[in-house]
Amino acid sequence: MQLTAEQLQKVESLIDQMTLKEKIGQMNLASMSIVGGFDVSFEEMIEMVTDGRISKEKFGEMLATSEKDYHESEIRDGLVGAFMSDDPKLSNRLQKIAVEESRLGIPLLFGFDVIHGFRSVYPIAIAEAGTFDTELMEKTAAMAAKESRCSGVNWHFAPMLDVARDARWGRVSEGAGEDPFLTSEFARAKIKGLQNNQEELTDYVAACMKHYVAYSASEGGRDYNTTNMAVSQLYNTYLPPFKAAVEEGAASAMASFNDINGIPATVNAFTLRRILKESYGLNGFVVSDANAIRECVVHGIAEDDMDAGIQAANAGLDMDMGTEIYLHNLEQAVSAGKVTVSVIDEAVRRVLSVKMWLGLFEHPYVTENSMDRFRTIPVEHKELARESAVKSIVLLKNEHETLPLNPSQKVLVVGSLAENKEEIIGAWAMSWKQEDCVTILDALTEQGISYHYHAVCGPDGELDKEQLTAAMQTASESDVILAVVGESVSMSGEAASKADISIPGHQKELLKAMKETGTPVVAVLMNGRPLALAWEEENLDAILESWHLGIEMGHAVTKVLYGEYNPSGKLTATFPTMSGQCPVYYNHPNTGRPGSKSKFTSKYLDAGFDPLFPFGFGLSYTTFAYSDFTVTQKLDRMVYEVTVCNTGNRSGEETVQFYVRDITASIVRPVKELKGFQKISLEPGECRTIQFELEKANMGFYNDEGAYLLENGAFQFFAGGSSAQVLMQELRVEF
Ligand code: GLC
Numbered sequence: 001m002q003l004t005a006e007q008l009q010k011v012e013s014l015i016d017q018m019t020l021k022e023k024i025g026q027m028n029l030a031s032m033s034i035v036g037g038f039d040v041s042f043e044e045m046i047e048m049v050t051d052g053r054i055s056k057e058k059f060g061e062m063l064a065t066s067e068k069d070y071h072e073s074e075i076r077d078g079l080v081g082a083f084m085s086d087d088p089k090l091s092n093r094l095q096k097i098a099v100e101e102s103r104l105g106i107p108l109l110f111g112f113d114v115i116h117g118f119r120s121v122y123p124i125a126i127a128e129a130g131t132f133d134t135e136l137m138e139k140t141a142a143m144a145a146k147e148s149r150c151s152g153v154n155w156h157f158a159p160m161l162d163v164a165r166d167a168r169w170g171r172v173s174e175g176a177g178e179d180p181f182l183t184s185e186f187a188r189a190k191i192k193g194l195q196n197n198q199e200e201l202t203d204y205v206a207a208c209m210k211h212y213v214a215y216s217a218s219e220g221g222r223d224y225n226t227t228n229m230a231v232s233q234l235y236n237t238y239l240p241p242f243k244a245a246v247e248e249g250a251a252s253a254m255a256s257f258n259d260i261n262g263i264p265a266t267v268n269a270f271t272l273r274r275i276l277k278e279s280y281g282l283n284g285f286v287v288s289d290a291n292a293i294r295e296c297v298v299h300g301i302a303e304d305d306m307d308a309g310i311q312a313a314n315a316g317l318d319m320d321m322g323t324e325i326y327l328h329n330l331e332q333a334v335s336a337g338k339v340t341v342s343v344i345d346e347a348v349r350r351v352l353s354v355k356m357w358l359g360l361f362e363h364p365y366v367t368e369n370s371m372d373r374f375r376t377i378p379v380e381h382k383e384l385a386r387e388s389a390v391k392s393i394v395l396l397k398n399e400h401e402t403l404p405l406n407p408s409q410k411v412l413v414v415g416s417l418a419e420n421k422e423e424i425i426g427a428w429a430m431s432w433k434q435e436d437c438v439t440i441l442d443a444l445t446e447q448g449i450s451y452h453y454h455a456v457c458g459p460d461g462e463l464d465k466e467q468l469t470a471a472m473q474t475a476s477e478s479d480v481i482l483a484v485v486g487e488s489v490s491m492s493g494e495a496a497s498k499a500d501i502s503i504p505g506h507q508k509e510l511l512k513a514m515k516e517t518g519t520p521v522v523a524v525l526m527n528g529r530p531l532a533l534a535w536e537e538e539n540l541d542a543i544l545e546s547w548h549l550g551i552e553m554g555h556a557v558t559k560v561l562y563g564e565y566n567p568s569g570k571l572t573a574t575f576p577t578m579s580g581q582c583p584v585y586y587n588h589p590n591t592g593r594p595g596s597k598s599k600f601t602s603k604y605l606d607a608g609f610d611p612l613f614p615f616g617f618g619l620s621y622t623t624f625a626y627s628d629f630t631v632t633q634k635l636d637r638m639v640y641e642v643t644v645c646n647t648g649n650r651s652g653e654e655t656v657q658f659y660v661r662d663i664t665a666s667i668v669r670p671v672k673e674l675k676g677f678q679k680i681s682l683e684p685g686e687c688r689t690i691q692f693e694l695e696k697a698n699m700g701f702y703n704d705e706g707a708y709l710l711e712n713g714a715f716q717f718f719a720g721g722s723s724a725q726v727l728m729q730e731l732r733v734e735f
Contacts, residue, residue: 026081082109091152107364111155118147124426127392127547129176141193159190161241166583168221170496173528177572184244191248211256235702251284272316285318285350318347389549389556394569404563415484416458426548427493443554463506475517492528568653570618586615587670616722622648629727646682659718
């Protein structure tokens with residue numbers, strides 16, 4: 001996000017004209033769901049008072065407030081800087097008050113959670129990152145920016161950049177998985193897609209990278225839980241995607257709910273000021289997560305609202321989402337000398353800079369024809385959503401070439417996820433329409449595939465015994481069973497941590513019954529997190545990981561099932577054999593006793609050491625062989641070279657992955673770290689020699705002082721089709 005000298009000058013002259021009250025107004029994100037209207041239920045409000053999330057006064061005020069209070073008087077007084085809305089008419093109405101009725105006419109920002117698509121919802125991030133196609137990731141973000149800006153949304157609470165290593169945490173669905181490098185590449189693509197198409201005002205938005213920082217390290221994978229780690233771990237694992245996003249010009253960041261080593265991210269001057277603003281150079285602003293300033297009282301780091309507000313402002317938190325603590329306390333805090341005007345001015349400068357960069361001062365409103373632009377989804381948006389969906393699918397098992405299917409086969413479909421439009425979208429998609437959604441059954445019907453269907457059961461609720469009996473009967477007359485099983489959308493995302501991540505409900509019972517019939521069973525998984533699939537891997541003929549793919553779910557799954565597209569997706573997060581293996585991830589330290597079959601090594605008596613499916617894993621309908629792997633040391637880089645051959649009988653895409661290991665260093669380093677990837681297409685019998693150059697400058701690591709170290713010594717270099725299937729070379733490296 002870069003401003004011209006003229007724009008910077010305008011920002012400064014505005015600040016000079018603003019009263020302290022008006023400045024604090026820019027630091028206030030009013031949101032109905034927490035404060036103003038009745039988007040929260042009465043019971044939730046009672047709960048919020050009891051656990052201190054809202055004060056008694058606020059509770060009274062909320063009760064007194066008319067339904068759907070839009071803070072219109074506060075906007076008119078210049079006391080609101082941003083609002084949450086995806087309704088263009090509401091946004092224009094509130095914008096009109098801000099621009100034409102307030103003293104200085106400063107336009108509002110309109111933020112919204114657009115995490116994986118607005119109207120044309122594409123796959124959840126854990127899936128889309130598995131395409132290992134950064135151009136595609138950028139295009140889908142650009143599509144979401146276009147569609148949402150025409151609905152008045154000019155600020156996305158995205159991308160979510162939490163590196164997640166514990167699949168019990170429901171929000172693994174929202175990020176790009178367990179690897180810092182892949183998540184950093186995802187970050188770059190998303191920031192560019194959201195922010196860089198500035199030729200047209202309606203084609204770009206301000207990104208808000210989140211959740212800053214280390215929220216995904218919540219102890220036990222339990223959402224909102226405490227996080228504790230060495231500072232070197234923070235730098236080496238959780239910060240890199242945010243550093244990458246700032247390098248691409250991210251316009252804002254959202255501080256996370258969790259405390260980091262005892263200091264909540266919302267009031268953490270070390271992560272907010274020292275690292276994000278001073279060291280990384282964020283020139284936009286930082287907003288709190290919903291209600292998080294008030295929750296600092298609940299954390300036990302602040303005495304009361306005033307104390308929480310003072311700590312947050314001084315720590316570098318520029319905007320308050322939803323509590324109005326800044327609005328009601330900062331003026332007094334300044335008079336008491338607890339917060340300086342320069343702290344306020346810095347926050348306001350950052351907020352106004354984003355508004356200036358968005359062109360809101362010249363064009364604050366959504367035009368009528370913009371609103372109509374995406375009343376129906378353009379074909380190219382559907383095609384892009386479908387491309388992302390198809391490429392996100394991961395083939396986990398395919399015994400006896402059960403897949404691809406042949407249209408002449410008699411198919412039995414079981415599992416209610418096959419028909420349920422609500423369940424294909426994935427967590428954090430709010431602006432989609434039923435009419436755009438294609439389920440697996442819709443697509444099978446559309447393609448004229450003759451099939452029988454018995455829902456039998458879903459991720460929750462009861463198993464229909466009559467339907468099960470009927471399904472078993474039909475199974476015996478079918479060539480193949482498609483069991484569409486997994487999680488409902490509500491089982492992943494925020495506040496959706498699970499202690500047991502095996503396939504939920506009665507679905508395993510259904511799978512076992514289908515297995516008993518002796519007809520080949522293909523599990524089509526629809527889920528938002530890695531699942532513990534030991535029994536399934538052992539007993540089913542094929543397993544297709546198809547996640548929550550968005551509106552084009554059905555088309556994508558059937559294209560892969562019937563071989564129209566050869567699956568190319570790879571896992572971005574490790575799948576455990578059992579829930580108890582979590583957290584489990586590929587880029588772990590070696591320990592002094594690496595897990596193995598011998599007793600006194602690091603493993604579980606009942607789950608061993610190895611996970612079920614590793615990071616980077618994904619099969620194809622063809623096969624690939626790797627050979628002739630060499631690594632050459634140049635002055636400033638290492639040059640990998642490997643030959644990849646398509647040894648099967650159909651064309652296919654392979655993501656060649658490049659890893660490194662620093663064998664001995666001044667702190668223990670992971671056994672592998674992804675440093676690059678290339679996705680290639682090969683015809684049957686075709687071989688290609690791939691080259692990858694790793695700059696030596698990218699082979700270092702941070703220590704506890706945040707110093708980046710490059711240490712001479714022996715390194716291992718890897719190339720392969722997953723983190724577990726690699727060729728290796730070892731060299732001594734001099735920096
Ligand atoms: C939520 C989430 C955050 C989201 C925000 C606004 O609590 O943590 O990801 O952007 O509130 O909806």
